[in-house]
Amino acid sequence: MLLNVENLNIDIATPNGSLAAVQDVSFRVSKGETLCIVGESGCGKSITALSLLGLLPKVAKRTARQMTFDGLDMQSMSKAELRALRGDRLSMIFQxxxxxxxxxxxxxxxxxxxxxxxxxxxxxxxxxxxxxxxxQVGISNAAQRLNQYPHELSGGLRQRVVIAMALMCEPELIVADEPTTALDVTIQAELLRLLIDLQKSFGMGMILITHDLGLVSRIADRVIVMYAGQVVEAAPAAELFTKPSHPYTRALLGSVPDPSYPRMKPLPSIPGTVPSLVSRMEGCHFFDRCPLACDACRQPIQLATIDKDHEARCIRVGKGEIRRKVVA
Amino acid sequence: MLSYAVRRIAMACLLTLFVSFIAYSLIFAAGDPAAALAGNASTAADADRLRQLYGFDRPIIVQYLHWLSGVLRGDLGTSLYFDQPVATLLLERFTTTARLGFFGLVLALVIAVPLGVVAGRWPNSMVDRLALLLAVVGQAMPSFWFALLLMILFSVKLSILPASGTASWQSFVMPTIVLGYFSMPAIMRLTRSGMISALESDYIRTARAMGLSEARVLFDYALRNAALPIISLSSAQFGFMLAGSVVVESVFAIHGAGSLAWESISRADLPTVQALVLCFSLFYVFFTMVADMLNAMLDPRMRSK
Structure with a gap:
């Protein structure tokens, strides 16, 4: 086990009180494994990533029941110990x-x-x-590139440099926060392929934060779906795509545009937006947007085990109701 | 870099020429120089004679070109009041002022930059608040009053520093402190805000994510970026200091460029005034150019523009 995070909570102090940006998030990454974190913007993916490297802004406070990297307790590490780890054994690629x-x-x-x-x-x-x-990151005439400044390079080249920088010390785990979102579509695919090839050849564990579900289905070993600061579903990738259990996961999968989709029909989308976290919610966070919401959903809801390694945060889990209703 | 420097120098030369012409013409726009020279008790005939003697009756452009050719040969004319070559006079006065300005600026930088870095790294900390207090006091307190306070303390009460003159290095201590304290607040606040915005930037986050040491992040990555406006401001301040502070020079009885400017303007000593204006604008243009080149050395984006 390379990285083990249990019950990670991140609170952000705001003028209107404390905001629970991340609530009880747990995940593990083994050597060479790819974990994808998916969810809409503002659900707490990026701040989870930053917290792993101890790079949270001062207003954010991190607590966790356990947080270990290769058996080392990351919470009790001094600043210097953490700094020695960052960029060496644990590295990050930014958006x-x-x-x-x-x-x-x-x-x-x-x-x-x-x-x-x-x-x-x-x-x-x-x-x-x-x-x-x-x-390694596919930059030609590398020796000349060394003397160039960032402003002389294109976005794609710069991101290759950022990747090279993150891999300088052959990290065991790399955290990639939407590494291709800001780039042209044509370059995106190429860079992702590169990143995945490098991951294999370096044997790194990888946490990839993305909202590209097509990509997730191709490369992830394990997926966690986040919604409004909580994990709503966690499963091996193959299982998530064949047996999505949480209504949000299903809605997310339903929002992926399919090229064979009729042209004139509006694209499917999830109505509403991710709720603000300033007021702490008691029940299901997806309540307002869920087609299956009922009174029972106003209670606090725990992650329920569906199968080995497959969990979802929904009261209907295991009752066989979701599939029927959503499909109908 | 070289082509940037050449372009920048060519531009500075043109600018100086332009400014010198404007400055030369403006002196005539301020009134009839011959009448001013002749004084209140003179007749029209006296003024006429002076006008012919100094060539004020010729067109301005002719006078300007005549003066300019003198300047290019190093001849700035003769002072009408001091009765010695303006060039000699200026050299002597500017030496004093430059010494004062240099030490003043060094003092300001030595205090302002470290204080600004600490204040920017730990905003709202104790040091930040004290630095703010120091800056506000420095900006609010009139120089002459601060100078008098120093004199009372060091010259009158403690008797360890001379109150006036330029006889020894000790004479420069108090004027340096006054000048330095005057330009310190702006540099300190600029350093602080520059550090804050640099430390919030993405490339600092990257540097931290890669495990670079705090010293490298602070001084090599953040301060280097924050230094660009500091360099521009400091050069402008130095240009300002070379123009001499009339206040500081008169309080400490220092015969520098500032007091010379004051004396020659009040006595309508035209050749001296013109030479001073030319020098002041030259210094400004020169130090702005130096700042631009230093910035271009630090910032590759400026070189490629």
Missing amino acids: EPMTALNPLHTVGRQLSDVYRAHRKASRREAKERAIYLLK
């Missing part, structure tokens, strides 16, 4: 390649800085390592 790199340093300098922060290496060795990584 926005246009601003993720320092505009005043060359690509080579930024890559070398990461390597030299964790390894006793000469400038020359760090430079060679940087060239090697740039080649």
Whole structure:
């Protein structure tokens, strides 16, 4: 077990009181495994990712029953211990390649800085390592690219540099927060393929945050679906797509555009928006948007086990009712 | 970088030429220089004689070109009041003022930048609040009053520093403190806000996610980005200091460029005034150019524009 997170809670202090951005989220990632976290914008995916690296903004407070990386307790780590871990054994790729790199340093300098922060290496060795990584992420004439500044590169190239940076020290676990969302569609597929190939060749565990369900179905080993700060369903990928149990998961799967869909019919969507978390909700968070909501859903609802490794947060789980009603 | 520098220097030269012409013309727009020179008790004939003597009757453009050719040969004319070459006069006065301005700016930077970095890294901390207090006091307190307070303390009560003059290095201590404290608040606040916005940026988050040390994040990644406007402001402040502070120079009885400007304007010493205006604008243009080049050395995006 590489990463084990149990009952992660993140509260954000706002002028209107504390906001429970993430509530009792648990997940595990093994060596070489891919975990996908899916959900709409604002459901707490990104802040969960940041909390893993201890990069939460000051207003956010993290608590967890357990949080271990390769058996090390991440909650009791000092700042220095955590810093030694970050970028070395545990690394992250961010969403926005246009601003993720320092505009005043060359690509080579930024890559070398990461390597030299964790390894006793000469400038020359760090430079060679940087060239090697740039080649790995598919950048041609890598040696010349080292002397270029971020503003001289396209978005796709910058994101390749960001990926190279995250892989400089061969991390065991990489957290990728919507790594291709900001890029052109044509480049997205290419970069994702690259990322997945690199994951295999480096043998890394990966947490991929995305809302591209098509992608999830192809690469994920395990999926957790988040809604308004909670895990609403967690399952092995194959099972999630064949037996989705939570009404939100079903609605999400129903919103994926299918090319054979009739042209003039409006695209399916989930009515309403993700609720604001300022007022703590008692019952099911999906209540307002759920076609199956009833009075019983106003109670606090626990994750219920459906099958081995398959859980959902819905009162109807296991009763066989959901499938019939949603399909009908 | 080289082509940027060449372009920037060419632009600075053109700008200086333009400013010098405007400045030269403006002096004539302020009234009849011959009448001003002749004084209140003079007749029209006296003014006429002066007008012919100094060539004020010729068209401005001719006078300007004549003056400009002198300037290019290093001849700034002769002071009408001090009766010595303006160039000699200026060199002597600017040496004093430049020394004062340099130490003043260094003092301001040495205090403002570290304080701004700490205040920006830990906003609303104790240090941040104290720094704000120091800045507000510095900005609100008139220089002459602060100068007098220092004099009372160090010259009158403690008798450890001379109250006026430029005889020894000790004479420069108090004027330096007054000038430095005057320009410190703006630099400090700019450093603070620059650090805050840099530390909030995505590339700092990336740097932290990659496990770079806090010192590297703070000084190499954040401060470097925050330094760009600090450099621009400091250069402008230095240009301002070279123009001499009339207040500080008169309180401490320092014969610098500021007091020279004041004296020559009140005595209608035209060649001196014109040379001073030319020098002031030259300094501004020069230091703005230096700031731009320093910024271009730090920021590759400026070089490619």
